[in-house]
Amino acid sequence: MVYITEELVRRRAEHNECEIFSLEEVSLHQQDIEKIEHIDRWCRDLRILYLQNNLIPRIENLGRLKKLEYLNLALNNIEVIENLEGCESLQKLDLTVNFVGCLSSVESLQHNIHLRELFLVGNPCTEFEGYREYVVTSLPHLKCLDGTEITRSERIRAFQGLVEVKRRVWEQEKEYLRRRAKEKEEAHRKTTGEQERKGSKPGFDGRWYTDINNTVYVQCPGLEENKENQEAAENTKLKMTVPDLEEEQRREEEFWHTPCPFTPESRLEAHRHLEEKRKAKEKEEMKPKTPRTLITAEGRVMNVNEPKLEFSLTEDEENNAIVLDLAVYRHLDTSLIDVDVQPTYVRVQIKGKIFQIVLPAEVQPDSSSAQRSQTTGHLVLTMPRVEGEIKVTKGASRPARVCETGRSSSSEGQNRKGHVPERLEVDPSLHTAPDYANIVPRQRAKEGPLERARTPPAASSSSLSDGFEDDLDVPPLI
Incomplete structure (x- = not known):
C-alpha cells in the first residue's frame, strides 16, 4: 500500500x-x-x-x-x-x-x-x-x-x-446495489478460500499473512521417536518449496484466462497479483549471482562479452600496432566506460558489464591510446606492439654453402630426415685472436683515405701558380 x-x-x-x-x-x-x-x-x-x-x-x-x-x-x-x-x-x-x-x-x-x-x-x-x-x-x-x-x-x-x-x-x-452486494460477498468468499489454500492466517489488522513463506518442512519419523536423536532429526529436515514451477505456471494462466466481473475488487486483485510478481522478480534479481570467471586459477585469460557488443580486432602492420574497434552504444556517457589495457589482454567495463579479449601479441599498455567516435560512439583502442618482437617473414633465398668435402649443404639437408638442425663446422687451425690494431685494413700499396688526408698529393709544377706555398695544416680540397 x-x-x-x-x-x-x-x-x-x-x-x-x-x-x-x-x-x-x-x-x-x-x-x-x-x-x-x-x-x-x-x-x-x-x-x-x-x-x-x-x-x-x-x-x-x-x-x-x-x-x-x-x-x-x-x-x-x-x-x-x-x-x-x-x-x-x-x-x-x-x-x-x-x-x-x-x-x-x-x-x-x-x-x-x-x-x-x-x-x-x-x-x-x-x-x-x-x-x-x-x-x-x-x-x-x-x-x-x-x-x-x-x-x-x-x-x-x-x-x-x-x-x-x-x-x-x-x-x-x-x-x-443489490447486485453489487452479491459481488462483494463473492469476492470476500474467493479471497478467504484463496488465503486458506495458501496456508495463510489473518493478522491483528485483519489482513492475511502467509506462514513460513510457503515452505514446508518434513521430518523423518524414525528419528523423532528416539529421544537421543532429537538433534539429528532437526538436522535431517527436508525442505520443499510449494507450489511447484509447473503448478505456479498453471495457476498464472488460470488467473488471467478466467473471466471475472469488472469490479473494484477484481481490479485490486489484479494489482496485488502484479505487485507480488514484481516483488518476486526483484527478490530473484537481488540474489548474489555467481561471479563470471575472467582469469582461471591456472592463469588463463578468458574471452568475455557481457554487454554483447560487436567488435573487430585488426593488426596495423604499417604502425606495428593492434587496433580494437568496440561498437559501444552511441548515446552512452563516456564516464561510464572504464578501459584497462594489459600486455596480453584488454578489459573494458561498460555500465558494470565486462568485455575482455585476449590479444594476439604482446602490446605496450603505457603507449596505448583510447578514442571515442563522436558520430558512431565506437571505442577505438590503438595498442603498439612490444619492440623487439620476432616476426616470421619470408626473406630472399641464400646460396648454398660449400663445405670442405665439396658437397653442397643444401643437398645434405635434403638427404637428412627428421629436419635435424645443421651444425656449423669451424677449422680450429684457423682460429686466432682478433687483431685490434688492424680493425680498419689499409693497403700500403695504395694509400688509404686517412693517409691521403694527412699527406696531400704533390702538385705538379705546371698546375701551381707563382708564389704558391703549401701549408700542411690545411686539409686538401676534394
Missing part, C-alpha cells in the same frame, strides 16, 4: 523549488495510492490536483482545499461522489472509468455552485435509463456533461419529465 508522504509531494513539486506550502498544482498519478490524505493540510493553495490511475476507493480529506478548481480522479475505484462540499472553487471534476453506481450521490455536488464540467464516462451509472436527464436536473449550474454541452432546450425537456426520470433511476440504482 502506497501512502501520500511529504517526500512524495516534494518530489512532485520540483517546478516550485520543492516547496509544498505554496504549491498550486501537483500530479500524483500512477503511484498506486489507496487513500487521499494530508493534501488538504500541506497544500492549502492547491488549484489543480491530479490523482488519476491509482487505487483510491473514496473521495476524502479534500474539504479544506478552498481554492481547488480542477480535480482529476479518473481510473480509480470510487463508487460514491462525496465529501466535495468544502471545495468552493471547484469548476471541473473528472471521474472517468470509476465504479460510481449510486447516481443519486451526484446531488452532493449541488453545493459546488462553480462546477461547470463533469465527466462520468465509463461508470455503471451511465448505463441507467434517464442518466443524463437526472444529472442535468440535479445540477442546474452544470454547463458540460461527459464532454457534451448542455443546451437550454435539453434542460427544459429534462425538467418536464423529472418525476418519471427520478423514479426509474431509483429503481435501477436499487437493483445495482
